[in-house]
Amino acid sequence: MKIVSAIKRVPDEIQLRLQTRFPEAAFIFCHGMGEAKYYLEEADVFITYGEDLDREKIQSAKKLKWIMVLSAGMDLMPFDEIAKRDILVTNVRGIHAQPMAEYAISMLLQVSRKAKTLIQQEQKAEWSRRPVMNEISGRTMVLLGTGAIQQEVARLAKAFQIKTIGVSKSGKKKPHFDQTFPVQQLDLVLPLGDFVVATLPSTPGTRYLLEEKHFKEMPKRAIFLNMGRGDLVSSEVILNAVRQKEISHAVLDVFEEEPLPEDHPLWREENVTVTPHLSGISPHYVPRGFDLFEKNLSVFISGDGELRNIIDPKRGY
Amino acid sequence: MKIVSAIKRVPDEIQLRLQTRFPEAAFIFCHGMGEAKYYLEEADVFITYGEDLDREKIQSAKKLKWIMVLSAGMDLMPFDEIAKRDILVTNVRGIHAQPMAEYAISMLLQVSRKAKTLIQQEQKAEWSRRPVMNEISGRTMVLLGTGAIQQEVARLAKAFQIKTIGVSKSGKKKPHFDQTFPVQQLDLVLPLGDFVVATLPSTPGTRYLLEEKHFKEMPKRAIFLNMGRGDLVSSEVILNAVRQKEISHAVLDVFEEEPLPEDHPLWREENVTVTPHLSGISPHYVPRGFDLFEKNLSVFISGDGELRNIIDPKRGY
Numbered sequence: 001m002k003i004v005s006a007i008k009r010v011p012d013e014i015q016l017r018l019q020t021r022f023p024e025a026a027f028i029f030c031h032g033m034g035e036a037k038y039y040l041e042e043a044d045v046f047i048t049y050g051e052d053l054d055r056e057k058i059q060s061a062k063k064l065k066w067i068m069v070l071s072a073g074m075d076l077m078p079f080d081e082i083a084k085r086d087i088l089v090t091n092v093r094g095i096h097a098q099p100m101a102e103y104a105i106s107m108l109l110q111v112s113r114k115a116k117t118l119i120q121q122e123q124k125a126e127w128s129r130r131p132v133m134n135e136i137s138g139r140t141m142v143l144l145g146t147g148a149i150q151q152e153v154a155r156l157a158k159a160f161q162i163k164t165i166g167v168s169k170s171g172k173k174k175p176h177f178d179q180t181f182p183v184q185q186l187d188l189v190l191p192l193g194d195f196v197v198a199t200l201p202s203t204p205g206t207r208y209l210l211e212e213k214h215f216k217e218m219p220k221r222a223i224f225l226n227m228g229r230g231d232l233v234s235s236e237v238i239l240n241a242v243r244q245k246e247i248s249h250a251v252l253d254v255f256e257e258e259p260l261p262e263d264h265p266l267w268r269e270e271n272v273t274v275t276p277h278l279s280g281i282s283p284h285y286v287p288r289g290f291d292l293f294e295k296n297l298s299v300f301i302s303g304d305g306e307l308r309n310i311i312d313p314k315r316g317y
Numbered sequence: 318m319k320i321v322s323a324i325k326r327v328p329d330e331i332q333l334r335l336q337t338r339f340p341e342a343a344f345i346f347c348h349g350m351g352e353a354k355y356y357l358e359e360a361d362v363f364i365t366y367g368e369d370l371d372r373e374k375i376q377s378a379k380k381l382k383w384i385m386v387l388s389a390g391m392d393l394m395p396f397d398e399i400a401k402r403d404i405l406v407t408n409v410r411g412i413h414a415q416p417m418a419e420y421a422i423s424m425l426l427q428v429s430r431k432a433k434t435l436i437q438q439e440q441k442a443e444w445s446r447r448p449v450m451n452e453i454s455g456r457t458m459v460l461l462g463t464g465a466i467q468q469e470v471a472r473l474a475k476a477f478q479i480k481t482i483g484v485s486k487s488g489k490k491k492p493h494f495d496q497t498f499p500v501q502q503l504d505l506v507l508p509l510g511d512f513v514v515a516t517l518p519s520t521p522g523t524r525y526l527l528e529e530k531h532f533k534e535m536p537k538r539a540i541f542l543n544m545g546r547g548d549l550v551s552s553e554v555i556l557n558a559v560r561q562k563e564i565s566h567a568v569l570d571v572f573e574e575e576p577l578p579e580d581h582p583l584w585r586e587e588n589v590t591v592t593p594h595l596s597g598i599s600p601h602y603v604p605r606g607f608d609l610f611e612k613n614l615s616v617f618i619s620g621d622g623e624l625r626n627i628i629d630p631k632r633g634y
Contacts, residue, residue: 102452102477106430109423116436118592125584127576127593132600135419159476160419259444267442275435276444283449 001025001301002063005047006036007070007286014290022297040064045300047293050074050091055081066300070289072096074316083313090296092289093309094148096280100227101152103279104197105136105160107251111223111273112136137161142193144209145228146174149199165189169205183209190217195225202229209233215241222247227279230255235266242271253279318342318618319380322364323353324387324603331607339614357381362617364610367391367408372398383617387606389413391633400630407613407626409606411465413597417544418469420596421514422453422477424568428540428590429453454478459510461526462545463491466516482506486522500526507534512542519546526550532558539564544596547572552583559588570596 003018003025010029019027025045030036033052040046040061050069058064058081067082069091082089110116113133121128137160143150146166154164154176164177167189171182181189183205190196196218200206210233218224224247226232238250251273252266258277266272282288292308299305311317320335320342327346336344342362347353350369357363357378367386375381375398384399386408399406427433430450438445454477460467463483471481471493481494484506488499498506500522507513513535517523527550535541541564543549555567568590569583575594583589599605609625616622628634 098454099450099452102426102430102454103450106423106426106432109419109426110432113419113423115423115427115432119433119436121593122584122591125577125579125581127579129593129595129598131595133416133420133595133598135416135599135601137415137419138601156476159473260442262442262444264442267439274439276438276446278446278448278450281446281450282452284452284455 001044002028002039002042003045003047003297004028004030004036004039004043006030006033006052007047007049007289008032010286010290014287018290018294018297021294022301024301025297045297051076054078058082058085058087066090068293068296069311070286070293074311077313077316079313079316087313088300088307089311089313090292090307090309091311092292095285095288095292096282097149097152098288099282099284100149100199100279101156103227103253103275104153104225105156107225107273107275108136108195108197108223111249111251116273136195139163139194140165140192141195141197142167142189143177144196144198144232145200146172146177146180147199150174150197151176153197153199162195165192186214187217190214191219193218193222195223198224198226198228198232200228200232202231207231210237212237212240215246218247220245220248223249223251225251225253227253230258235264238272239265239269242269249273251275253277318361319345319356319359320362320364320614321345321347321353321356321360323347323350323369324364324366324606325349327603327607331604335607335611335614338611339618341618342614362614368393371395375399375402375404383407385610385613386628387603387610391628394630394633396630396633404630405617405624406628406630407609407624408628409609410626412602412605412609413599414466414469416599416601417466417516417596418473420544420570420592421470421542422473424542424590424592425453425512425514425540428566428568433590453512456480456511457482457509458512458514459484459506460494461513461515461549462517463489463494463497464516467491467514468493470514470516479512482509503531504534507531508536510535510539512540515541515543515545515549517545517549519548524548527554529554529557532563535564537562537565540566540568542568542570544570547575552581555589556582556586559586566590568592570594 008031015029028039043061044063045066047068050071055078058078064087066088072093114131117131140163141157143166146168157164158176166177166180167183171180173180241247242250249271253275254277266274296307299307325348332346345356360378361380362383364385367388372395375395381404383405389410431448434448457480458474460483463485474481475493483494483497484500488497490497558564559567566588570592571594583591613624616624
């Protein structure tokens with residue numbers, strides 16, 4: 001069995017561990033698709049970020065039985081061709097949960113506890129205990145989305161004795177949520193949110209879901225945090241809400257246009273914190289992705305156990 | 318029974334709640350000792366931050382049976398006089414646990430996830446995803462001290478899947494610690510600390526406990542955080558450790574001299590974060606203090622149940 005990886009810079013220890021554990025497989029670790037494409041023809045298994053595959057490459061990979069996508073978004077995958085060939089596709093859904101949950105808690109602490117003010121004081125060597133560091137403990141969080149990422153956000157929030165209220169399409173109960181509601185009840189839930197945290201993907205149902213009235217419904221002390229997709233709400237609406245003091249702060253990791261243009265007013269708004277879409281980035285990303293791959297490979301070879309994160313190529317998720 | 322409070326700005330709702338719940342008591346809420354001293358003579362119970370009492374005041378308070386100290390440090394209390402009169406003293410030990418634990422987690426996240434760099438980028442409207450946001454999840458924390466504050470730090474750390482190793486005089490097992498060691502084994506434990514968090518009080522046993530060699534023992538990636546007392550380690554030793562890159566960062570909330578002088582090199586050292594001794598400050602401080610008082614008052618009046626946080630005036634703690 002030939003296993004070809006197009007993932008750049010796979011640490012030596014991971015390569016060695018896989019080769020040792022699966023002697024029946026021949027691993028070819030390539031530095032990106034530019035190199036990997038020469039080995040596709042012989043590949044039984046292909047490991048990729050999923051952005052570099054097209055119909056022709058799938059056709060050339062005549063023996064391909066399994067594509068392991070080291071990513072969660074798969075917008076660029078040629079699923080029609082993959083479905084035709086009945087190739088197994090798995091991905092690393094859930095791998096972003098840990099860094100994104102840390103991002104959310106970290107940013108809520110940063111804003112609540114006045115980190116920017118304290119850092120400014122430090123730069124001026126100013127000893128002042130006036131800034132009021134609000135605690136996040138004991139507050140209420142409204143989470144838009146109740147999937148793997150938000151379950152991890154909610155789990156950490158619960159450690160801080162934060163009340164967690166989830167909003168999803170179905171409103172189905174999920175682990176670490178005190179309450180969950182269907183999106184139709186959004187108007188009833190938003191007034192409770194000291195923190196409103198969004199991780200929603202971009203779908204016809206979520207695009208510009210949040211409008212002016214929703215920010216009016218949030219408490220004036222609310223911190224809004226979006227680390228899902230930028231088209232959940234227009235910059236215009238966020239800027240107005242912050243300027244009108246309908247909410248106290250917005251933390252934004254995603255934007256309608258990325259990179260956020262240098263002259264965009266969001267950069268300079270006092271009560272907006274901008275980060276460059278990095279909530280999901282983690283130095284542990286590749287090791288965690290290969291951990292998942294290793295578990296799946298063991299099932300794939302032995303036939304024992306259940307493969308994780310199987311993607312239905314007809315639906316694309 | 319007369320209850321005199323010298324605590325400034327006690328919220329109306331707390332005053333009202335106490336008066337309603339304890340109709341047998343007459344409450345006199347004063348704005349500081351300047352006002353309260355006129356009522357001391359008739360006071361059965363006195364509520365104070367403990368810094369404003371002296372021997373004369375205790376002598377003038379002829380009916381005094383209980384002093385509720387809304388503080389944890391009691392260096393200035395005239396304990397000899399109090400012991401002579403057999404006056405009950407209780408304090409709010411443990412009240413700092415929640416804000417201080419939030420402080421610790423918040424600062425470890427801030428440093429690990431490169432908040433200062435990201436804030437600088439934001440100020441320049443610079444979209445760069447190069448800063449590596451390290452996760453705190455899954456790392457190892459060495460906690461110097463295993464009391465109420467550190468138990469709360471450890472509890473939150475465990476939510477982040479951080480391994481928690483405590484160091485105390487006795488090395489006795491405590492909740493939320495994976496392991497605990499007596500201070501004699503400090504040298505063996507420090508090399509394990511991705512984070513080394515200190516909350517030790519100032520005692521003959523802890524004064525300048527940490528020396529040059531201890532920072533050499535920590536991993537180079539270690540973040541050292543001190544929110545106990547400034548005389549645990551000299552600024553000199555910290556500055557050297559950071560400059561020699563024996564550790565990656567020091568977060569300091571306490572100093573040998575406070576306020577930290579404006580020209581002190583710690584303010585300007587890149588890998589040192591200075592905050593002005595505010596880890597224990599919380600907007601919830603007074604409400605939480607009065608919650609404790611209320612519980613104790615109910616026991617004090619009824620004689621049912623157990624008083625919390627009784628101080629032995631002979632030992633002073």
